[in-house]
Amino acid sequence: MAKMLYFGRLSDLTGFVEETLDLPDHIQTAGDLRHWLDLRFEGDGTLLEPTVRIAINSELCFDSSAISDTDEIALLPPVGGG
Protein backbone atom coordinates (compact mmCIF):
# COMPACT_ATOMS: atom_id res chain seq x y z
CA MET A 1 0.00 0.00 0.00
CA ALA A 2 1.35 3.43 -0.92
CA LYS A 3 0.82 6.28 1.51
CA MET A 4 -0.51 9.32 -0.34
CA LEU A 5 -0.31 12.89 0.96
CA TYR A 6 -2.14 15.84 -0.61
CA PHE A 7 -0.91 19.22 0.57
CA GLY A 8 -2.28 22.76 0.39
CA ARG A 9 -5.13 23.35 -2.02
CA LEU A 10 -4.86 19.79 -3.34
CA SER A 11 -6.53 18.51 -0.16
CA ASP A 12 -9.59 20.59 -1.14
CA LEU A 13 -9.67 18.73 -4.48
CA THR A 14 -9.21 15.26 -3.03
CA GLY A 15 -11.31 15.81 0.10
CA PHE A 16 -8.59 14.54 2.44
CA VAL A 17 -4.95 15.11 3.35
CA GLU A 18 -3.86 11.49 3.50
CA GLU A 19 -4.88 8.06 2.23
CA THR A 20 -3.37 4.63 1.70
CA LEU A 21 -3.77 3.22 -1.73
CA ASP A 22 -3.23 0.01 -3.68
CA LEU A 23 -1.64 1.33 -6.84
CA PRO A 24 -2.99 -0.29 -10.02
CA ASP A 25 -0.37 -2.35 -11.88
CA HIS A 26 -0.23 0.06 -14.82
CA ILE A 27 0.97 2.92 -12.56
CA GLN A 28 4.75 2.63 -12.86
CA THR A 29 5.98 6.22 -12.73
CA ALA A 30 5.15 9.49 -10.98
CA GLY A 31 3.78 10.77 -14.31
CA ASP A 32 1.43 7.76 -14.63
CA LEU A 33 0.23 8.42 -11.10
CA ARG A 34 -0.37 12.11 -11.79
CA HIS A 35 -2.62 11.36 -14.78
CA TRP A 36 -4.48 8.58 -13.01
CA LEU A 37 -5.14 10.71 -9.90
CA ASP A 38 -6.27 13.68 -11.98
CA LEU A 39 -8.94 11.50 -13.61
CA ARG A 40 -9.85 9.85 -10.31
CA PHE A 41 -10.42 13.17 -8.52
CA GLU A 42 -11.83 14.94 -11.61
CA GLY A 43 -9.01 17.48 -11.30
CA ASP A 44 -9.55 18.73 -14.86
CA GLY A 45 -5.77 19.08 -15.23
CA THR A 46 -5.05 20.46 -11.75
CA LEU A 47 -2.73 17.57 -10.92
CA LEU A 48 -1.01 17.87 -14.32
CA GLU A 49 0.16 21.45 -13.68
CA PRO A 50 3.99 21.51 -13.82
CA THR A 51 4.00 23.63 -10.64
CA VAL A 52 2.49 20.67 -8.78
CA ARG A 53 5.54 18.64 -7.76
CA ILE A 54 5.69 15.06 -6.55
CA ALA A 55 7.93 13.83 -3.75
CA ILE A 56 8.69 10.16 -3.20
CA ASN A 57 9.76 9.39 0.36
CA SER A 58 10.44 13.12 0.93
CA GLU A 59 12.60 13.58 -2.20
CA LEU A 60 11.34 15.65 -5.13
CA CYS A 61 11.15 13.51 -8.25
CA PHE A 62 10.52 13.77 -11.99
CA ASP A 63 7.50 12.41 -13.83
CA SER A 64 9.77 9.68 -15.21
CA SER A 65 10.73 8.48 -11.71
CA ALA A 66 9.62 4.97 -10.78
CA ILE A 67 7.20 4.56 -7.89
CA SER A 68 6.37 1.51 -5.85
CA ASP A 69 3.50 0.35 -3.72
CA THR A 70 5.46 0.86 -0.50
CA ASP A 71 6.39 4.51 -1.08
CA GLU A 72 5.18 7.62 0.69
CA ILE A 73 4.09 9.82 -2.19
CA ALA A 74 3.32 13.51 -1.64
CA LEU A 75 1.66 15.88 -4.11
CA LEU A 76 2.93 19.39 -3.51
CA PRO A 77 1.36 22.55 -4.97
CA PRO A 78 3.55 25.71 -5.05
CA VAL A 79 5.14 26.25 -1.65
CA GLY A 80 5.88 29.36 0.39
CA GLY A 81 5.88 30.43 4.01
CA GLY A 82 6.87 33.61 5.82
Place this chain on the structure above:
Amino acid sequence: MLTVSDAPIDAAELLETFETTVASAGAIVTFSGNVRGQSDAGRVHALNLQDYSPMTQTGIAAAMDDANRNWPLLGLSVAHRTGRILAGETIVFVAAASAHRRAAFEAADFLMDYLKTKAVFWKKEETETGAVWIEPRAQDYEDAQRWRAKETTE
Protein backbone atom coordinates in the same frame (compact mmCIF):
# COMPACT_ATOMS: atom_id res chain seq x y z
CA MET B 1 19.72 27.24 14.95
CA LEU B 2 16.49 26.17 13.23
CA THR B 3 13.05 25.61 14.73
CA VAL B 4 9.84 24.66 12.92
CA SER B 5 7.05 24.35 15.47
CA ASP B 6 3.44 25.20 16.25
CA ALA B 7 4.53 26.94 19.46
CA PRO B 8 4.25 30.76 19.54
CA ILE B 9 7.35 32.70 18.48
CA ASP B 10 8.75 35.28 20.91
CA ALA B 11 11.13 37.34 18.75
CA ALA B 12 12.64 39.25 21.70
CA GLU B 13 13.45 36.02 23.52
CA LEU B 14 14.92 34.43 20.37
CA LEU B 15 17.12 37.49 19.83
CA GLU B 16 18.33 37.41 23.42
CA THR B 17 19.27 33.73 23.10
CA PHE B 18 20.92 34.35 19.72
CA GLU B 19 23.01 37.23 21.09
CA THR B 20 24.58 34.96 23.68
CA THR B 21 25.83 32.65 20.89
CA VAL B 22 27.41 35.43 18.78
CA ALA B 23 28.97 37.63 21.42
CA SER B 24 31.82 38.69 19.11
CA ALA B 25 29.55 39.89 16.27
CA GLY B 26 29.68 43.55 15.33
CA ALA B 27 26.35 43.33 13.49
CA ILE B 28 23.11 41.44 14.14
CA VAL B 29 20.15 41.82 11.80
CA THR B 30 16.75 40.39 12.74
CA PHE B 31 13.51 40.11 10.83
CA SER B 32 10.09 39.21 12.22
CA GLY B 33 7.17 38.42 9.92
CA ASN B 34 3.71 38.82 11.46
CA VAL B 35 0.24 37.84 10.21
CA ARG B 36 -1.28 40.92 8.56
CA GLY B 37 -4.69 41.92 9.88
CA GLN B 38 -5.96 42.87 6.43
CA SER B 39 -5.81 41.30 2.97
CA ASP B 40 -7.53 41.82 -0.38
CA ALA B 41 -10.24 39.45 0.87
CA GLY B 42 -10.98 41.57 3.94
CA ARG B 43 -10.17 41.38 7.62
CA VAL B 44 -7.85 38.44 8.38
CA HIS B 45 -8.58 36.26 11.40
CA ALA B 46 -5.69 33.80 11.07
CA LEU B 47 -3.27 31.93 8.81
CA ASN B 48 -3.00 28.15 8.85
CA LEU B 49 0.50 26.93 8.01
CA GLN B 50 1.05 23.36 6.87
CA ASP B 51 4.55 21.83 6.68
CA TYR B 52 5.93 18.49 5.48
CA SER B 53 8.55 17.12 7.81
CA PRO B 54 11.40 16.40 7.18
CA MET B 55 11.42 18.13 3.75
CA THR B 56 10.61 21.49 5.33
CA GLN B 57 13.51 21.37 7.79
CA THR B 58 15.96 19.87 5.30
CA GLY B 59 15.25 22.61 2.77
CA ILE B 60 15.63 25.47 5.25
CA ALA B 61 18.84 23.93 6.61
CA ALA B 62 20.24 23.79 3.04
CA ALA B 63 19.35 27.48 2.50
CA MET B 64 21.11 28.32 5.77
CA ASP B 65 24.17 26.42 4.48
CA ASP B 66 24.00 28.51 1.28
CA ALA B 67 23.89 31.68 3.36
CA ASN B 68 26.92 30.58 5.36
CA ARG B 69 28.82 29.80 2.15
CA ASN B 70 28.00 33.16 0.57
CA TRP B 71 28.52 35.57 3.44
CA PRO B 72 31.03 35.68 6.29
CA LEU B 73 28.49 34.98 9.03
CA LEU B 74 29.07 34.32 12.70
CA GLY B 75 25.65 32.78 13.28
CA LEU B 76 22.12 32.28 11.95
CA SER B 77 18.81 31.68 13.65
CA VAL B 78 15.56 30.77 11.89
CA ALA B 79 12.23 30.01 13.57
CA HIS B 80 9.08 29.28 11.57
CA ARG B 81 5.70 28.65 13.05
CA THR B 82 3.14 26.13 11.78
CA GLY B 83 -0.52 25.49 12.57
CA ARG B 84 -3.10 28.22 13.23
CA ILE B 85 -1.56 31.67 13.75
CA LEU B 86 -3.77 34.61 14.68
CA ALA B 87 -3.53 38.07 13.08
CA GLY B 88 -0.77 40.06 14.75
CA GLU B 89 1.18 36.96 15.83
CA THR B 90 4.67 36.17 14.53
CA ILE B 91 5.02 33.53 11.79
CA VAL B 92 8.72 33.77 11.11
CA PHE B 93 11.89 35.04 12.77
CA VAL B 94 15.31 35.30 11.09
CA ALA B 95 18.52 36.56 12.67
CA ALA B 96 21.96 36.84 11.05
CA ALA B 97 25.19 37.88 12.74
CA SER B 98 28.46 38.99 11.16
CA ALA B 99 31.45 41.20 11.85
CA HIS B 100 30.01 44.01 9.68
CA ARG B 101 26.43 44.91 8.79
CA ARG B 102 26.24 44.25 5.01
CA ALA B 103 26.67 40.48 5.26
CA ALA B 104 24.07 40.22 8.02
CA PHE B 105 21.52 42.34 6.11
CA GLU B 106 22.00 40.38 2.89
CA ALA B 107 21.93 36.95 4.51
CA ALA B 108 18.70 37.74 6.36
CA ASP B 109 17.16 39.07 3.13
CA PHE B 110 18.29 35.96 1.21
CA LEU B 111 16.81 33.63 3.83
CA MET B 112 13.49 35.48 3.88
CA ASP B 113 13.23 35.21 0.08
CA TYR B 114 13.88 31.46 0.40
CA LEU B 115 11.25 31.14 3.13
CA LYS B 116 8.64 33.08 1.12
CA THR B 117 9.01 31.17 -2.16
CA LYS B 118 10.82 27.87 -1.67
CA ALA B 119 10.38 26.66 1.89
CA VAL B 120 8.00 23.71 2.06
CA PHE B 121 4.95 25.36 3.64
CA TRP B 122 1.38 25.92 2.52
CA LYS B 123 -0.71 28.80 3.82
CA LYS B 124 -4.47 29.09 4.18
CA GLU B 125 -5.83 32.50 5.04
CA GLU B 126 -8.99 32.78 7.14
CA THR B 127 -10.82 36.05 6.55
CA GLU B 128 -14.26 37.40 7.30
CA THR B 129 -15.31 36.19 3.82
CA GLY B 130 -14.01 32.60 4.08
CA ALA B 131 -10.78 30.63 3.82
CA VAL B 132 -8.47 30.52 0.82
CA TRP B 133 -5.06 28.96 0.04
CA ILE B 134 -2.36 31.59 -0.59
CA GLU B 135 0.56 30.94 -2.94
CA PRO B 136 3.59 33.20 -3.41
CA ARG B 137 2.96 36.47 -5.29
CA ALA B 138 4.80 37.34 -8.53
CA GLN B 139 6.74 39.93 -6.50
CA ASP B 140 7.92 37.20 -4.10
CA TYR B 141 9.34 35.16 -7.01
CA GLU B 142 11.00 38.28 -8.49
CA ASP B 143 12.61 39.04 -5.12
CA ALA B 144 13.93 35.48 -4.88
CA GLN B 145 15.50 35.71 -8.39
CA ARG B 146 18.03 38.22 -7.05
CA TRP B 147 19.94 35.41 -5.34
CA ARG B 148 20.04 32.77 -8.09
CA ALA B 149 23.83 32.70 -8.29
CA LYS B 150 24.09 32.12 -4.55
CA GLU B 151 21.92 29.01 -4.35
CA THR B 152 23.02 25.44 -4.60
CA THR B 153 19.54 24.08 -3.83
CA GLU B 154 16.69 23.93 -6.32
